Amino acid sequence: MRWTRLSFFYLVGYLTFGGLGLVFAPALALQLLGATGSYPPVLVRFMGALLLALGILVGQIVRHRVEVLYPTTLVVRVVLVGTMVPLYLASRDPLFLVLTAIVGLGMVLTATGLLADRRASG
Numbered sequence: 001m002r003w004t005r006l007s008f009f010y011l012v013g014y015l016t017f018g019g020l021g022l023v024f025a026p027a028l029a030l031q032l033l034g035a036t037g038s039y040p041p042v043l044v045r046f047m048g049a050l051l052l053a054l055g056i057l058v059g060q061i062v063r064h065r066v067e068v069l070y071p072t073t074l075v076v077r078v079v080l081v082g083t084m085v086p087l088y089l090a091s092r093d094p095l096f097l098v099l100t101a102i103v104g105l106g107m108v109l110t111a112t113g114l115l116a117d118r119r120a121s122g
Helices: 002-024 026-032 041-063 067-091 094-121
Strands: none
Touching: 002 026, 002 041, 002 067, 002 094, 026 041, 041 067, 067 094
16 A cells, blocks of 8 residues: 555645644635635634644554555545535635645545555555
8 A cells, every 4th residue: 555655645744734834823824725714713723723633643544554544534535525615615715725626636646546556456
């Protein structure tokens, strides 16, 4: 599962750095993500803490090579994209398009890694 595991470094990176940005500099992080809506800083910081916690969890999945959970991360990201697209349609805030693109790229990387690894082992 070499390629799949490598794809998770992108995932851990955006979860960790995005989470830290939202916790410690919420206004700047939202600006960099293209947000046009107004969001309470306390809620943004909480969302950052959740991202940071997920980054730690995924980091441990990668570190311990818990390969059985690799496909599950795709399902989780499908749920997230399936939530962010309607949020964009409701709010028209580009933040949700940017987040969808970030998560979508990770999905493509992981799915490609899974396919490559399965072909190599089969």
